[in-house]
Amino acid sequence: MEYQEAKDKFISTWGSLGTLWGINKAMAQIQSLLFISTKPLSMEDIMEELKISRGNTSMNLRQLMDWGIVTKELVPGERKEFFTTEKDVQELARHIAKERSRREIKPVIKVLKEVSSIKDDGTVKTKELIKQTKALHDLAETADTMMNKIVNQEHNWITKSLMKLIK
Amino acid sequence: MEYQEAKDKFISTWGSLGTLWGINKAMAQIQSLLFISTKPLSMEDIMEELKISRGNTSMNLRQLMDWGIVTKELVPGERKEFFTTEKDVQELARHIAKERSRREIKPVIKVLKEVSSIKDDGTVKTKELIKQTKALHDLAETADTMMNKIVNQEHNWITKSLMKLIK
DNA sequence: ATAAACTTTCAATAATTATTGAAAGTTTAG
DNA sequence: CTAAACTTTCAATAATTATTGAAAGTTTAT
Incomplete structure (x- = not known):
């Protein structure tokens, strides 16, 4: 080629x-x-x-x-x-992750928070809505936090540590 | 509400x-x-x-x-x-991550690999293309691997460990 | 076997999103 | 100041993507 x-x-x-x-x-x-x-x-x-x-x-x-x-x-x-x-891929990833979080993920997390906080009227369907949106909220929040932290670390530090941890 | x-x-x-x-x-x-x-x-x-x-x-x-x-x-x-x-968010995330990786990320990684492997003809622009696509390849591969591993772990284990690591 | 209940397919159409290009706007050189 | 060089804006248009609905296909009950 x-x-x-x-x-x-x-x-x-x-x-x-x-x-x-x-x-x-x-x-x-x-x-x-x-x-x-x-x-x-x-x-x-x-x-x-x-x-x-x-x-x-x-x-x-x-x-x-x-x-x-x-x-x-x-x-x-x-x-x-x-x-x-930006020529440095690490820095590029940082910018992109930060922007996506701000523009898309954070607003969704906010809505999930609202929806999962409605008052429990005792019905099965309300309980299910609360339970499931809460689970999604927690997942989204954890993922968002993790992503932002990961992406803000020094390249080598994070790769090495994570690889070691996960292997 | x-x-x-x-x-x-x-x-x-x-x-x-x-x-x-x-x-x-x-x-x-x-x-x-x-x-x-x-x-x-x-x-x-x-x-x-x-x-x-x-x-x-x-x-x-x-x-x-x-x-x-x-x-x-x-x-x-x-x-x-x-x-x-699928009602379990963790399982849902696993499926989605796996599919996206297979459908979109893996094919891109393959192309990056090909492009970054062209023969170095000694010109500055070829050197730059190789260098940059190689960096992107490595980043994409690391991210893909990490994502798949993270998402395949037990929920609590991974959250706890990562949080501790990153904090 | 066949008719009713149900699902899938797909050409037509609608909705959305991206792109153009020319007019309006801005900056700089002389 | 003003003309040339350059950039931005935006209404019109094109390209893409999603949606409909009715015909064709499939399954099941009798």
Whole structure:
């Protein structure tokens, strides 16, 4: 496999994985492109490489910046803006996990808390609703806490310790 | 908050969270409904409660069965089929994690492996592609392995140990 | 065997989500 | 100040994904 083929394969695979971390295809592809680029890219570069429109590029870059995984770079002597993504996978994972937790998981945990706290009117169905949503709440909260802690550790420390623990 | 309101809130919230674990709205809502039901439900029951068509119900129940989180129940003396979902959250999480890993994460890891194994032609951009996809490969593999192991443990054991470790 | 009870399939349609492109907005150089 | 270089916005459109409903298929009771 040659460079170009490998590059295309990476971008399209990583792009389609976007759903897994809750972002759309264009966003994921832009991030991929930046991730393997050896230098900051301009909007022009990105449009050209991915064959997407200016508007699309602009909107998705903005979202990537909102997620905190892409930043504007000022290149001296250049008028236009350049972009780079976080290059360290560990740091990238940290940002993504933190954002997903904030945007999606925490709000759900809140609802589960509310629902599981309704007053027990003594009926079987109410008891079941309370019991099951409570179980889900506890699971979601534990998972969320764990994920955030794991992802905030030093890479080697956590991998080593966990692997040892789990093996 | 009364039972009905709490129930509706739970079903719609959990339903919209479907994307987080890679399933569609109807699928997630059917699963939610079964999850808090005190008895197995028929297709008729589900259609009625969620106001969705017979076809939609049938297709989504099938998918839930493919995921291994919903099973057919035979009710003696009844002609139609009844459905139940896994009621234990731990077991539910295990199934979901296992399926997602198999369907989405493993294939991506495979591609990352291929891409990161292209021959180094000595150019800077090839070196960067190899380096970055390799880092991503290692991260994805570690995360996948960890997730699967964690989710396959006894509930209390893992929660206690991990919490102690991470605190 | 056949009719009723029930489930599945799938082409048509609806709903949602992503993308374009051109106009409006902003910044900088001269 | 103003024209050129560049970015953002957003209504229109395209692409994708979900949903319906009725016909076809299957199972069971008589």
